Structures are given as structure tokens and as C-alpha cells.
């Protein structure tokens with residue numbers, strides 16, 4: 403698909419590949435094994451401009467485009483899905499809504515540090531009883547004088563344990579249902595805000611996934627993002643962009659697994675021949691490569707449409723759903739191609755299979771993506 407890319411995008415991708423080879427691949431197994439957040443790598447990524455790619459220079463960004471950013475997520479995910487989601491959650495789910503819906507003052511205050519990685523961002527929508535049904539927010543925000551007082555609990559928040567800035571959704575008027583939800587910019591140090599349980603996970607174990615607790619948390623009035631009651635639309639529009647990031651993460655995981663398989667089938671010999679010479683194995687590879695190519699088309703299509711301002715929710719949902727299903731199928735098949743060695747932690751493919759699973763679940767399960775796709779085409783019935 404290189405014919406689609408400009409000279410700048412090709413150069414950026416070369417740079418991402420070199421960074422991944424030098425800084426990310428060597429630590430990927432270790433951060434998974436030890437469940438450690440890669441603080442040093444994230445700091446380096448911030449200094450090198452990864453977090454500012456799709457934002458204009460006027461707000462402190464790099465002045466790149468959405469596809470370039472999506473290729474960064476993809477290249478990183480080839481080696482380390484944990485680092486890929488740290489980047490995607492930060493850029494798509496925290497920086498982007500501030501850029502798109504923030505006041506000039508909010509952009510001036512938060513974006514320069516977020517876009518250089520001096521502070522890390524997170525997006526807090528999910529609650530114990532509001533997962534797929536995200537409109538059923540139980541966290542409340544009440545305006546008292548010059549501040550909103552937040553009460554409630556968020557669960558499964560990516561970057562949660564380590565972030566400095568959180569986009570938090572809460573109901574300012576329960577009687578209005580989803581139309582009573584508002585969005586807030588919450589800083590880690592705000593009174594009444596604390597981090598709860600940190601999840602121990604099947605995959606993406608180098609990323610932090612945490613519970614957030616709001617107990618009479620004091621959020622200054624000027625930290626309302628958008629207007630009162632516009633929070634749910636802000637959340638869903640933000641997720642339209644975020645789902646392209648998860649699609650890119652899934653695509654990268656699948657590509658990384660295929661690269662491992664291609665090496666392995668040439669080296670591993672059985673019945674006196676490399677296993678790659680068996681037609682059965684070649685057919686597996688041919689099917690996987692074809693599906694990955696299709697996933698890339700959907701993911702890049704959504705990224706280009708987002709850049710042009712013509713993205714439909716279904717474009718992002720199709721990219722996320724298809725690419726994540728491909729990632730799960732491909733990584734499972736690659737473990738099979740590795741035989742017993744695929745099941746061993748000596749090789750990265752078992753990690754890739756564990757990492758692939760989450761891409762079918764977060765930023766809306768693939769069942770929810772089907773709802774989004776169908777409703778774009780059917781409209782309200």
C-alpha cells in the first residue's frame with residue numbers, strides 16, 4: 403500500500419521502524435513478564451514527538467496527519483501491543499478531545515505538556531455498571547459554587563495508574579439520561595481523586611489498567627469540556643478516532659506474528675524439510691497475509707477519512723472489528739504453526755495471541771461495533 407503514502411509518511415514510517423527495533427522490541431517480553439509500565443520508553447517517545455503527530459504546531463503538535471500517527475501505532479504494535487495502546491489511549495482518547503472540544507484556555511493549559519509526553523493522558527468512561535451501555539453513567543457531577551463535585555467509580559482505565567490528565571464522564575443531570583452526561587478534564591492531584599485497584603491482565607501487561615475513585619472530587623468549573631450535557635457525544639466521537647487506533651494496534655499485532663511465522667517456517671525442519679515447504683503451512687500463510695492486507699485497507703481508509711473530516715462511525719467500527727478478528731485468528735494460527743514452541747514463552751507468539759484478545763473487547767466490544775455498523779446503514783428503526 404506504499405503507493406498511498408507521501409514521501410513524508412514513508413520517511414516517518416522508516417523512523418518508527420528504527421525506533422521500534424532499537425527501543426521497543428528489546429523490552430517487549432520483559433514488560434509483559436514483569437507487568438511493568440515502560441516509563442523510560444514513553445519519555446523517549448514524548449521527546450521524539452510521537453504524542454504530537456496528528457496535531458498542528460500552533461497547539462504544540464508536530465503537524466503530521468492521522469494516517470502517520472496510525473502507522474506509528476501499527477509499527478509499535480508489531481513488537482509491543484502494550485506500548486501501542488499507551489500511545490493510542492493518550493493521543494486518541496485524551497489529547498484529541500481536548501484539541502477538538504477544549505476552550506483556548508484548556509488547550510493552552512493542557513496540550514503542550516500532553517503532546518510532548520511531559521504529562522500522560524487517559525479516558526475514563528467505563529464504570530462497573532456502564533460498560534457496553536456507556537450511556538448509563540452512574541458517576542455524578544454537581545455544580546457547587548465554582549466547582550463540580552464528582553462522585554463515582556471508573557473501571558479498566560488504560561494509563562489509569564500512571565496518567566496525569568483524565569477525560570472523565572459524569573452525569574450532571576440524571577433525569578436526562580445520556581443527554582445529561584458531561585465531560586471533565588481531571589488532574590491527578592485534584593482533591594478527592596484516587597487510584598483504586600490496578601488490574602492483572604491476560605495480555606497488554608505492560609500497560610496500566612486501573613480503577614479511578616471520585617469521592618467528593620473537586621473539579622474547577624473551567625474544567626468542564628464542551629458544554630453540560632454534550633459529554634456522551636464527545637465520548638462517542640472521540641471513540642470513532644480511538645477505534646482506528648485499536649484497529650492499527652490489531653493490524654500491527656497480526657503483522658508482527660506473521661513476520662515471526664515467516665522466519666520460523668524457513669528454519670524449522672520436519673520430515674527432512676523446512677515446514678514452510680509443506681503446502682498445508684503455505685495455505686495458512688496465504689490466508690493470513692490476505693486477511694491482513696484487507697485489514698490494512700480498512701484501517702488506513704478510516705485514518706484517511708478522519709484526516710479529511712469525512713469519517714463515519716461505521717468506517718472506524720469496521721476497521722476495529724475486522725482488524726481485531728484478524729489479529730485473533732492470525733495469532734492463534736501462528737501459535738499452531740510454531741507447534742509446542744509456540745506455546746512456550748521462549749517465543750513472542752504466545753504473547754501476541756494474548757495481546758490480540760483485548761482488541762476484540764475494548765473501545766467497544768465487537769458486538770457493539772456491529773451495532774454501530776448496522777445503525778449507520780439502517781438509521782433509526
Ligand code: CAA
Pocket residue numbers: 487491495525527528533534535536537560580634635636638639641642715764765766767770773774
Ligand atoms: N458521534 C457523535 N454523536 C453520536 C455518535 C458519534 N459517533 N454516535 C451516536 N451519537 C449520538 C446519537 O445521535 C444520539 O444523539 P441524539 O439522541 O441527539 O440523536 C446519542 O449520541 C446517543 O446515541 P445512541 O442512542 O446510539 O446511544 P446508545 O445509548 O444506544 O449507545 C452505543 C450507543 C454504540 C452502544 C455506545 O454506548 C457505545 O459505543 N458503547 C460502547 C462503549 C465503549 O466503546 N466504551 C469504550 C471505553 S474506552 C476504551 O475502551 C479505551 C481503551 O480500551 C484503550
Ligand code: FAD
Pocket residue numbers: 491524525526527528530532533534535557558559560561603611760763764765766767768769770
Ligand atoms: P459488558 O458490557 O458487560 O459486556 C459483556 C458481554 O455482553 C460482551 O460480550 C458484550 O459484547 C455483550 N453485550 C453487551 N451488550 C450487548 C448488546 N447490546 N448486544 C450484544 N451483545 C452485547 N474503558 C474506558 O473507559 N477507558 C479505558 O481506557 C479502557 N481501557 C480498557 C483496557 C482494558 C485492558 C480493558 C479490559 C477494558 C478497558 N476499558 C476501558 C473498558 C472496555 O471498554 C469495556 O470492558 C468494554 O467496553 C466492555 O464493557 P464490559 O466489560 O462492561 O462488558
